[in-house]
Amino acid sequence: MKEAPSGPGSRSWSRAFTDIRDGFHQRELWGHLAWQDIKQRYRRSVLGPLWITLSMGITALGLGLLYSQLFGSPVSTFLPYITTGFIVWNFILGCLTEGTETFIKNEGLIKHLPAPLTVYVLRTVWRQSIMFAHNMIIYFLVIGLFWGAVTEPGYVITEGGFEQPGLNWSILLAIPAFALLAVNAGWVVMLFGIVSTRFRDIPQVITSLINLLFFLTPIVWSTDILKQRFGDAVSWRDLIAELNPLYHFIQILRAPLIGNEQSWHHWAVVGGITVLGWALALVVMRNYRARVSYWV
Structure with a gap:
Protein backbone atom coordinates (compact mmCIF):
# COMPACT_ATOMS: atom_id res chain seq x y z
CA MET A 1 0.00 0.00 0.00
CA LYS A 2 1.41 3.36 -1.01
CA GLU A 3 1.22 6.43 1.11
CA ALA A 4 0.41 9.88 -0.20
CA PRO A 5 3.65 11.61 -1.18
CA SER A 6 2.60 14.98 0.18
CA GLY A 7 0.17 16.67 2.48
CA PRO A 8 0.20 17.72 6.12
CA GLY A 9 -0.41 14.19 7.36
CA SER A 10 2.55 12.68 5.52
CA ARG A 11 5.09 15.02 7.14
CA SER A 12 4.88 14.54 10.87
CA TRP A 13 7.30 13.58 13.60
CA SER A 14 4.85 11.05 14.98
CA ARG A 15 4.77 9.06 11.73
CA ALA A 16 8.56 9.16 11.47
CA PHE A 17 9.04 7.85 15.00
CA THR A 18 6.26 5.31 14.53
CA ASP A 19 8.06 4.01 11.45
CA ILE A 20 11.27 3.54 13.45
CA ARG A 21 9.45 1.91 16.39
CA ASP A 22 7.48 -0.47 14.19
CA GLY A 23 10.61 -1.32 12.23
CA PHE A 24 12.43 -2.46 15.38
CA HIS A 25 9.42 -4.51 16.42
CA GLN A 26 9.54 -6.46 13.15
CA ARG A 27 12.97 -7.90 13.92
CA GLU A 28 11.97 -11.35 12.65
CA LEU A 29 11.36 -9.84 9.21
CA TRP A 30 14.56 -7.84 8.81
CA GLY A 31 16.59 -10.52 10.55
CA HIS A 32 15.32 -13.17 8.12
CA LEU A 47 32.68 -22.55 1.50
CA GLY A 48 29.57 -20.39 1.63
CA PRO A 49 29.81 -17.38 3.97
CA LEU A 50 33.33 -18.46 4.95
CA TRP A 51 34.44 -16.72 1.76
CA ILE A 52 33.83 -13.49 3.68
CA THR A 53 36.40 -14.56 6.25
CA LEU A 54 38.83 -16.01 3.72
CA VAL A 75 55.00 -7.90 11.87
CA SER A 76 53.93 -9.20 15.28
CA THR A 77 52.29 -5.86 16.18
CA PHE A 78 51.60 -4.32 12.79
CA LEU A 79 49.63 -7.27 11.41
CA PRO A 80 47.07 -7.19 14.28
CA TYR A 81 46.81 -3.41 13.79
CA ILE A 82 46.10 -3.58 10.06
CA THR A 83 43.84 -6.66 10.36
CA THR A 84 41.62 -5.03 12.97
CA GLY A 85 41.54 -1.80 10.99
CA ASN A 90 34.78 -3.19 5.96
CA PHE A 91 31.83 -2.72 8.28
CA ILE A 92 31.83 1.05 7.73
CA LEU A 93 32.39 0.63 4.00
CA GLY A 94 29.51 -1.81 3.67
CA CYS A 95 27.13 0.51 5.51
CA LEU A 96 28.15 3.42 3.28
CA THR A 97 28.05 1.72 -0.11
CA GLU A 98 25.16 -0.68 0.43
CA GLY A 99 23.32 1.92 2.47
CA THR A 100 23.03 4.20 -0.55
CA GLU A 101 21.14 1.45 -2.41
CA THR A 102 19.07 0.17 0.50
CA PHE A 103 15.71 1.37 -0.82
CA ILE A 104 16.64 1.11 -4.50
CA LYS A 105 17.40 -2.62 -4.21
CA ASN A 106 14.26 -3.19 -2.15
CA GLU A 107 12.01 -1.60 -4.77
CA GLY A 108 9.84 -4.68 -5.18
CA LEU A 109 9.27 -5.13 -1.45
CA ILE A 110 8.62 -1.43 -0.85
CA LYS A 111 5.95 -1.32 -3.53
CA HIS A 112 4.19 -4.51 -2.50
CA LEU A 113 4.96 -5.03 1.20
CA PRO A 114 3.37 -2.56 3.64
CA ALA A 115 6.37 -2.50 5.98
CA PRO A 116 8.11 0.44 7.68
CA LEU A 117 11.10 1.86 5.84
CA THR A 118 13.16 1.20 8.95
CA VAL A 119 12.87 -2.53 8.21
CA TYR A 120 15.09 -2.10 5.14
CA VAL A 121 17.55 0.05 7.08
CA LEU A 122 17.86 -2.60 9.77
CA ARG A 123 18.14 -5.30 7.12
CA THR A 124 21.27 -3.60 5.76
CA VAL A 125 22.80 -2.91 9.18
CA TRP A 126 22.15 -6.45 10.40
CA ARG A 127 23.62 -7.93 7.21
CA GLN A 128 26.79 -5.92 7.72
CA SER A 129 26.88 -6.98 11.37
CA ILE A 130 26.75 -10.64 10.33
CA MET A 131 29.64 -10.08 7.93
CA PHE A 132 31.54 -8.27 10.69
CA ALA A 133 31.06 -11.30 12.95
CA HIS A 134 32.44 -13.57 10.23
CA ASN A 135 35.49 -11.34 9.83
CA MET A 136 36.15 -11.39 13.57
CA ILE A 137 37.29 -14.99 13.11
CA ILE A 138 40.41 -13.58 11.43
CA TYR A 139 40.91 -11.20 14.35
CA PHE A 140 40.93 -14.04 16.89
CA LEU A 141 43.33 -16.07 14.74
CA VAL A 142 45.77 -13.15 14.40
CA ILE A 143 45.55 -12.19 18.08
CA GLY A 144 46.09 -15.80 19.08
CA LEU A 145 49.14 -16.01 16.81
CA PHE A 146 50.73 -12.81 18.15
CA TRP A 147 49.33 -12.94 21.68
CA GLY A 148 52.69 -12.44 23.34
CA ALA A 149 53.47 -9.29 21.35
CA VAL A 150 50.14 -7.46 21.74
CA THR A 151 49.77 -8.25 25.45
CA GLU A 152 53.22 -6.95 26.37
CA PRO A 153 52.98 -3.51 28.02
CA GLY A 154 54.93 -0.87 26.12
CA TYR A 155 54.79 -2.52 22.70
CA VAL A 156 54.95 -0.29 19.62
CA ILE A 157 53.16 -0.53 16.29
CA THR A 158 56.05 1.01 14.35
CA GLU A 159 59.69 1.35 15.31
CA GLY A 160 60.10 4.46 17.44
CA GLY A 161 56.34 4.91 17.78
CA PHE A 162 54.27 5.53 20.90
CA GLU A 163 54.32 2.81 23.52
CA GLN A 164 50.97 1.06 23.94
CA PRO A 165 49.59 -0.39 27.19
CA GLY A 166 48.97 -3.81 25.66
CA LEU A 167 45.86 -5.96 25.51
CA ASN A 168 44.03 -6.02 28.85
CA TRP A 169 40.54 -5.75 30.35
CA SER A 170 39.96 -2.54 28.38
CA ILE A 171 39.08 -4.86 25.50
CA LEU A 172 35.56 -4.83 26.96
CA LEU A 173 35.24 -1.27 25.63
CA ALA A 174 34.95 -2.88 22.20
CA ILE A 175 31.36 -3.86 23.06
CA PRO A 176 29.98 -0.31 23.50
CA ALA A 177 32.25 0.82 20.66
CA PHE A 178 30.65 -1.55 18.17
CA ALA A 179 27.21 -0.70 19.51
CA LEU A 180 27.97 2.96 18.82
CA PHE A 192 21.98 8.16 2.37
CA GLY A 193 19.35 5.62 1.39
CA ILE A 194 16.60 8.24 1.12
CA VAL A 195 18.80 10.85 -0.57
CA SER A 196 20.20 8.30 -3.03
CA THR A 197 16.70 7.15 -3.94
CA ARG A 198 15.92 10.70 -5.05
CA PHE A 199 19.32 11.51 -6.54
CA ARG A 200 20.73 8.40 -8.22
CA ASP A 201 24.20 9.95 -8.67
CA ILE A 202 24.94 9.72 -4.94
CA PRO A 203 25.96 6.01 -4.96
CA GLN A 204 28.44 6.69 -7.76
CA VAL A 205 29.87 9.67 -5.88
CA ILE A 206 30.32 7.59 -2.71
CA THR A 207 31.95 4.76 -4.66
CA SER A 208 34.34 7.19 -6.33
CA LEU A 209 35.45 8.62 -3.00
CA ILE A 210 35.94 5.28 -1.24
CA ASN A 211 39.52 4.68 -2.41
CA LEU A 212 40.56 8.20 -1.44
CA LEU A 213 38.94 7.84 1.98
CA PHE A 214 40.69 4.51 2.50
CA PHE A 215 44.18 5.91 1.96
CA LEU A 216 43.45 9.05 3.98
CA THR A 217 42.37 6.96 6.96
CA PRO A 218 45.03 5.36 9.21
CA ILE A 219 44.34 1.74 8.31
CA VAL A 220 47.42 0.54 6.44
CA TRP A 221 49.50 3.29 8.08
CA SER A 222 49.74 4.51 11.64
CA THR A 223 49.66 8.05 13.04
CA ASP A 224 53.03 7.18 14.60
CA ILE A 225 54.52 7.68 11.15
CA LEU A 226 53.40 11.32 11.08
CA LYS A 227 55.06 11.95 14.44
CA GLN A 228 58.28 10.25 13.36
CA ARG A 229 58.48 12.12 10.10
CA PHE A 230 57.38 15.60 11.18
CA GLY A 231 57.99 15.63 14.94
CA ASP A 232 55.66 16.28 17.86
CA ALA A 233 54.74 19.83 16.84
CA VAL A 234 51.09 20.09 15.82
CA SER A 235 50.80 20.91 12.12
CA TRP A 236 48.44 20.55 9.22
CA ARG A 237 49.76 17.02 8.73
CA ASP A 238 48.18 15.93 12.01
CA LEU A 239 44.86 17.19 10.73
CA ILE A 240 44.97 14.57 7.95
CA ALA A 241 43.89 12.07 10.58
CA GLU A 242 42.15 14.22 13.18
CA LEU A 243 39.78 15.91 10.73
CA ASN A 244 38.88 12.56 9.20
CA PRO A 245 35.74 11.33 11.03
CA LEU A 246 36.34 7.76 9.84
CA TYR A 247 39.58 7.67 11.83
CA HIS A 248 37.72 8.28 15.07
CA PHE A 249 35.10 5.64 14.27
CA ILE A 250 37.79 3.06 13.55
CA GLN A 251 39.91 3.98 16.55
CA ILE A 252 37.22 3.62 19.23
CA LEU A 253 36.87 -0.04 18.24
CA ARG A 254 40.38 -0.88 17.06
CA ALA A 255 42.16 0.54 20.12
CA PRO A 256 40.58 -1.77 22.72
CA LEU A 257 40.79 -4.78 20.42
CA ILE A 258 44.59 -4.56 20.09
CA GLY A 259 45.50 -2.93 23.38
CA ASN A 260 46.16 0.58 22.12
CA GLU A 261 45.97 3.61 24.36
CA GLN A 262 42.41 4.92 24.70
CA SER A 263 41.71 8.57 23.97
CA TRP A 264 38.53 10.25 25.13
CA HIS A 265 38.46 12.67 22.19
CA HIS A 266 37.73 9.82 19.75
CA TRP A 267 34.62 8.97 21.74
CA ALA A 268 33.65 12.64 21.97
CA VAL A 269 33.90 13.11 18.20
CA VAL A 270 31.92 9.95 17.47
CA GLY A 271 29.30 10.92 20.05
CA GLY A 272 28.87 14.36 18.50
CA ILE A 273 28.56 12.90 15.01
CA THR A 274 25.99 10.41 16.31
CA VAL A 275 23.75 13.17 17.63
CA LEU A 276 24.10 15.37 14.54
CA GLY A 277 23.71 12.46 12.14
CA TRP A 278 20.52 11.16 13.72
CA ALA A 279 19.09 14.68 13.92
CA LEU A 280 19.63 15.16 10.18
CA ALA A 281 18.37 11.65 9.36
CA LEU A 282 15.18 12.20 11.36
CA VAL A 283 14.49 15.49 9.56
CA VAL A 284 14.89 13.76 6.20
CA MET A 285 12.79 10.84 7.43
CA ARG A 286 10.03 13.17 8.54
CA ASN A 287 9.90 15.12 5.30
CA TYR A 288 10.52 12.49 2.64
CA ARG A 289 9.62 9.09 4.12
CA ALA A 290 6.29 8.98 2.26
CA ARG A 291 7.91 9.76 -1.09
CA VAL A 292 10.41 6.90 -1.15
CA SER A 293 7.87 4.44 -2.62
CA TYR A 294 7.35 6.86 -5.52
CA TRP A 295 11.05 7.47 -6.10
CA VAL A 296 12.16 3.82 -6.27
Whole structure:
Protein backbone atom coordinates (compact mmCIF):
# COMPACT_ATOMS: atom_id res chain seq x y z
CA MET A 1 0.00 0.00 0.00
CA LYS A 2 1.41 3.36 -1.01
CA GLU A 3 1.22 6.43 1.11
CA ALA A 4 0.41 9.88 -0.20
CA PRO A 5 3.65 11.61 -1.18
CA SER A 6 2.60 14.98 0.18
CA GLY A 7 0.17 16.67 2.48
CA PRO A 8 0.20 17.72 6.12
CA GLY A 9 -0.41 14.19 7.36
CA SER A 10 2.55 12.68 5.52
CA ARG A 11 5.09 15.02 7.14
CA SER A 12 4.88 14.54 10.87
CA TRP A 13 7.30 13.58 13.60
CA SER A 14 4.85 11.05 14.98
CA ARG A 15 4.77 9.06 11.73
CA ALA A 16 8.56 9.16 11.47
CA PHE A 17 9.04 7.85 15.00
CA THR A 18 6.26 5.31 14.53
CA ASP A 19 8.06 4.01 11.45
CA ILE A 20 11.27 3.54 13.45
CA ARG A 21 9.45 1.91 16.39
CA ASP A 22 7.48 -0.47 14.19
CA GLY A 23 10.61 -1.32 12.23
CA PHE A 24 12.43 -2.46 15.38
CA HIS A 25 9.42 -4.51 16.42
CA GLN A 26 9.54 -6.46 13.15
CA ARG A 27 12.97 -7.90 13.92
CA GLU A 28 11.97 -11.35 12.65
CA LEU A 29 11.36 -9.84 9.21
CA TRP A 30 14.56 -7.84 8.81
CA GLY A 31 16.59 -10.52 10.55
CA HIS A 32 15.32 -13.17 8.12
CA LEU A 33 15.88 -10.92 5.11
CA ALA A 34 19.47 -10.21 6.16
CA TRP A 35 20.24 -13.91 6.53
CA GLN A 36 18.70 -14.57 3.14
CA ASP A 37 20.97 -11.92 1.64
CA ILE A 38 24.02 -13.73 2.98
CA LYS A 39 22.79 -17.12 1.78
CA GLN A 40 21.87 -15.80 -1.66
CA ARG A 41 25.26 -14.15 -2.12
CA TYR A 42 27.08 -17.46 -1.58
CA ARG A 43 24.50 -19.79 -3.04
CA ARG A 44 26.00 -23.03 -4.42
CA SER A 45 29.40 -22.05 -3.03
CA VAL A 46 31.44 -24.77 -1.33
CA LEU A 47 32.68 -22.55 1.50
CA GLY A 48 29.57 -20.39 1.63
CA PRO A 49 29.81 -17.38 3.97
CA LEU A 50 33.33 -18.46 4.95
CA TRP A 51 34.44 -16.72 1.76
CA ILE A 52 33.83 -13.49 3.68
CA THR A 53 36.40 -14.56 6.25
CA LEU A 54 38.83 -16.01 3.72
CA SER A 55 38.94 -12.92 1.51
CA MET A 56 39.41 -10.67 4.54
CA GLY A 57 42.24 -12.86 5.85
CA ILE A 58 44.10 -12.92 2.54
CA THR A 59 43.82 -9.15 2.09
CA ALA A 60 44.93 -8.37 5.64
CA LEU A 61 47.82 -10.82 5.50
CA GLY A 62 49.10 -9.57 2.15
CA LEU A 63 48.92 -5.87 2.97
CA GLY A 64 50.13 -6.42 6.52
CA LEU A 65 53.29 -8.14 5.37
CA LEU A 66 53.88 -5.56 2.64
CA TYR A 67 53.36 -2.39 4.65
CA SER A 68 55.20 -3.71 7.70
CA GLN A 69 58.30 -3.96 5.51
CA LEU A 70 57.72 -0.58 3.87
CA PHE A 71 57.36 1.17 7.23
CA GLY A 72 59.95 -0.91 9.05
CA SER A 73 57.36 -2.16 11.53
CA PRO A 74 57.42 -5.44 13.47
CA VAL A 75 55.00 -7.90 11.87
CA SER A 76 53.93 -9.20 15.28
CA THR A 77 52.29 -5.86 16.18
CA PHE A 78 51.60 -4.32 12.79
CA LEU A 79 49.63 -7.27 11.41
CA PRO A 80 47.07 -7.19 14.28
CA TYR A 81 46.81 -3.41 13.79
CA ILE A 82 46.10 -3.58 10.06
CA THR A 83 43.84 -6.66 10.36
CA THR A 84 41.62 -5.03 12.97
CA GLY A 85 41.54 -1.80 10.99
CA PHE A 86 40.41 -3.70 7.88
CA ILE A 87 37.65 -5.48 9.76
CA VAL A 88 36.22 -2.24 11.14
CA TRP A 89 36.69 -0.48 7.80
CA ASN A 90 34.78 -3.19 5.96
CA PHE A 91 31.83 -2.72 8.28
CA ILE A 92 31.83 1.05 7.73
CA LEU A 93 32.39 0.63 4.00
CA GLY A 94 29.51 -1.81 3.67
CA CYS A 95 27.13 0.51 5.51
CA LEU A 96 28.15 3.42 3.28
CA THR A 97 28.05 1.72 -0.11
CA GLU A 98 25.16 -0.68 0.43
CA GLY A 99 23.32 1.92 2.47
CA THR A 100 23.03 4.20 -0.55
CA GLU A 101 21.14 1.45 -2.41
CA THR A 102 19.07 0.17 0.50
CA PHE A 103 15.71 1.37 -0.82
CA ILE A 104 16.64 1.11 -4.50
CA LYS A 105 17.40 -2.62 -4.21
CA ASN A 106 14.26 -3.19 -2.15
CA GLU A 107 12.01 -1.60 -4.77
CA GLY A 108 9.84 -4.68 -5.18
CA LEU A 109 9.27 -5.13 -1.45
CA ILE A 110 8.62 -1.43 -0.85
CA LYS A 111 5.95 -1.32 -3.53
CA HIS A 112 4.19 -4.51 -2.50
CA LEU A 113 4.96 -5.03 1.20
CA PRO A 114 3.37 -2.56 3.64
CA ALA A 115 6.37 -2.50 5.98
CA PRO A 116 8.11 0.44 7.68
CA LEU A 117 11.10 1.86 5.84
CA THR A 118 13.16 1.20 8.95
CA VAL A 119 12.87 -2.53 8.21
CA TYR A 120 15.09 -2.10 5.14
CA VAL A 121 17.55 0.05 7.08
CA LEU A 122 17.86 -2.60 9.77
CA ARG A 123 18.14 -5.30 7.12
CA THR A 124 21.27 -3.60 5.76
CA VAL A 125 22.80 -2.91 9.18
CA TRP A 126 22.15 -6.45 10.40
CA ARG A 127 23.62 -7.93 7.21
CA GLN A 128 26.79 -5.92 7.72
CA SER A 129 26.88 -6.98 11.37
CA ILE A 130 26.75 -10.64 10.33
CA MET A 131 29.64 -10.08 7.93
CA PHE A 132 31.54 -8.27 10.69
CA ALA A 133 31.06 -11.30 12.95
CA HIS A 134 32.44 -13.57 10.23
CA ASN A 135 35.49 -11.34 9.83
CA MET A 136 36.15 -11.39 13.57
CA ILE A 137 37.29 -14.99 13.11
CA ILE A 138 40.41 -13.58 11.43
CA TYR A 139 40.91 -11.20 14.35
CA PHE A 140 40.93 -14.04 16.89
CA LEU A 141 43.33 -16.07 14.74
CA VAL A 142 45.77 -13.15 14.40
CA ILE A 143 45.55 -12.19 18.08
CA GLY A 144 46.09 -15.80 19.08
CA LEU A 145 49.14 -16.01 16.81
CA PHE A 146 50.73 -12.81 18.15
CA TRP A 147 49.33 -12.94 21.68
CA GLY A 148 52.69 -12.44 23.34
CA ALA A 149 53.47 -9.29 21.35
CA VAL A 150 50.14 -7.46 21.74
CA THR A 151 49.77 -8.25 25.45
CA GLU A 152 53.22 -6.95 26.37
CA PRO A 153 52.98 -3.51 28.02
CA GLY A 154 54.93 -0.87 26.12
CA TYR A 155 54.79 -2.52 22.70
CA VAL A 156 54.95 -0.29 19.62
CA ILE A 157 53.16 -0.53 16.29
CA THR A 158 56.05 1.01 14.35
CA GLU A 159 59.69 1.35 15.31
CA GLY A 160 60.10 4.46 17.44
CA GLY A 161 56.34 4.91 17.78
CA PHE A 162 54.27 5.53 20.90
CA GLU A 163 54.32 2.81 23.52
CA GLN A 164 50.97 1.06 23.94
CA PRO A 165 49.59 -0.39 27.19
CA GLY A 166 48.97 -3.81 25.66
CA LEU A 167 45.86 -5.96 25.51
CA ASN A 168 44.03 -6.02 28.85
CA TRP A 169 40.54 -5.75 30.35
CA SER A 170 39.96 -2.54 28.38
CA ILE A 171 39.08 -4.86 25.50
CA LEU A 172 35.56 -4.83 26.96
CA LEU A 173 35.24 -1.27 25.63
CA ALA A 174 34.95 -2.88 22.20
CA ILE A 175 31.36 -3.86 23.06
CA PRO A 176 29.98 -0.31 23.50
CA ALA A 177 32.25 0.82 20.66
CA PHE A 178 30.65 -1.55 18.17
CA ALA A 179 27.21 -0.70 19.51
CA LEU A 180 27.97 2.96 18.82
CA LEU A 181 29.13 2.08 15.30
CA ALA A 182 25.89 0.18 14.70
CA VAL A 183 23.83 3.13 15.95
CA ASN A 184 25.66 5.39 13.51
CA ALA A 185 25.19 2.85 10.74
CA GLY A 186 21.44 3.27 11.25
CA TRP A 187 21.38 6.99 10.45
CA VAL A 188 23.93 6.60 7.65
CA VAL A 189 21.83 3.98 5.87
CA MET A 190 18.60 5.88 6.48
CA LEU A 191 19.93 9.27 5.36
CA PHE A 192 21.98 8.16 2.37
CA GLY A 193 19.35 5.62 1.39
CA ILE A 194 16.60 8.24 1.12
CA VAL A 195 18.80 10.85 -0.57
CA SER A 196 20.20 8.30 -3.03
CA THR A 197 16.70 7.15 -3.94
CA ARG A 198 15.92 10.70 -5.05
CA PHE A 199 19.32 11.51 -6.54
CA ARG A 200 20.73 8.40 -8.22
CA ASP A 201 24.20 9.95 -8.67
CA ILE A 202 24.94 9.72 -4.94
CA PRO A 203 25.96 6.01 -4.96
CA GLN A 204 28.44 6.69 -7.76
CA VAL A 205 29.87 9.67 -5.88
CA ILE A 206 30.32 7.59 -2.71
CA THR A 207 31.95 4.76 -4.66
CA SER A 208 34.34 7.19 -6.33
CA LEU A 209 35.45 8.62 -3.00
CA ILE A 210 35.94 5.28 -1.24
CA ASN A 211 39.52 4.68 -2.41
CA LEU A 212 40.56 8.20 -1.44
CA LEU A 213 38.94 7.84 1.98
CA PHE A 214 40.69 4.51 2.50
CA PHE A 215 44.18 5.91 1.96
CA LEU A 216 43.45 9.05 3.98
CA THR A 217 42.37 6.96 6.96
CA PRO A 218 45.03 5.36 9.21
CA ILE A 219 44.34 1.74 8.31
CA VAL A 220 47.42 0.54 6.44
CA TRP A 221 49.50 3.29 8.08
CA SER A 222 49.74 4.51 11.64
CA THR A 223 49.66 8.05 13.04
CA ASP A 224 53.03 7.18 14.60
CA ILE A 225 54.52 7.68 11.15
CA LEU A 226 53.40 11.32 11.08
CA LYS A 227 55.06 11.95 14.44
CA GLN A 228 58.28 10.25 13.36
CA ARG A 229 58.48 12.12 10.10
CA PHE A 230 57.38 15.60 11.18
CA GLY A 231 57.99 15.63 14.94
CA ASP A 232 55.66 16.28 17.86
CA ALA A 233 54.74 19.83 16.84
CA VAL A 234 51.09 20.09 15.82
CA SER A 235 50.80 20.91 12.12
CA TRP A 236 48.44 20.55 9.22
CA ARG A 237 49.76 17.02 8.73
CA ASP A 238 48.18 15.93 12.01
CA LEU A 239 44.86 17.19 10.73
CA ILE A 240 44.97 14.57 7.95
CA ALA A 241 43.89 12.07 10.58
CA GLU A 242 42.15 14.22 13.18
CA LEU A 243 39.78 15.91 10.73
CA ASN A 244 38.88 12.56 9.20
CA PRO A 245 35.74 11.33 11.03
CA LEU A 246 36.34 7.76 9.84
CA TYR A 247 39.58 7.67 11.83
CA HIS A 248 37.72 8.28 15.07
CA PHE A 249 35.10 5.64 14.27
CA ILE A 250 37.79 3.06 13.55
CA GLN A 251 39.91 3.98 16.55
CA ILE A 252 37.22 3.62 19.23
CA LEU A 253 36.87 -0.04 18.24
CA ARG A 254 40.38 -0.88 17.06
CA ALA A 255 42.16 0.54 20.12
CA PRO A 256 40.58 -1.77 22.72
CA LEU A 257 40.79 -4.78 20.42
CA ILE A 258 44.59 -4.56 20.09
CA GLY A 259 45.50 -2.93 23.38
CA ASN A 260 46.16 0.58 22.12
CA GLU A 261 45.97 3.61 24.36
CA GLN A 262 42.41 4.92 24.70
CA SER A 263 41.71 8.57 23.97
CA TRP A 264 38.53 10.25 25.13
CA HIS A 265 38.46 12.67 22.19
CA HIS A 266 37.73 9.82 19.75
CA TRP A 267 34.62 8.97 21.74
CA ALA A 268 33.65 12.64 21.97
CA VAL A 269 33.90 13.11 18.20
CA VAL A 270 31.92 9.95 17.47
CA GLY A 271 29.30 10.92 20.05
CA GLY A 272 28.87 14.36 18.50
CA ILE A 273 28.56 12.90 15.01
CA THR A 274 25.99 10.41 16.31
CA VAL A 275 23.75 13.17 17.63
CA LEU A 276 24.10 15.37 14.54
CA GLY A 277 23.71 12.46 12.14
CA TRP A 278 20.52 11.16 13.72
CA ALA A 279 19.09 14.68 13.92
CA LEU A 280 19.63 15.16 10.18
CA ALA A 281 18.37 11.65 9.36
CA LEU A 282 15.18 12.20 11.36
CA VAL A 283 14.49 15.49 9.56
CA VAL A 284 14.89 13.76 6.20
CA MET A 285 12.79 10.84 7.43
CA ARG A 286 10.03 13.17 8.54
CA ASN A 287 9.90 15.12 5.30
CA TYR A 288 10.52 12.49 2.64
CA ARG A 289 9.62 9.09 4.12
CA ALA A 290 6.29 8.98 2.26
CA ARG A 291 7.91 9.76 -1.09
CA VAL A 292 10.41 6.90 -1.15
CA SER A 293 7.87 4.44 -2.62
CA TYR A 294 7.35 6.86 -5.52
CA TRP A 295 11.05 7.47 -6.10
CA VAL A 296 12.16 3.82 -6.27
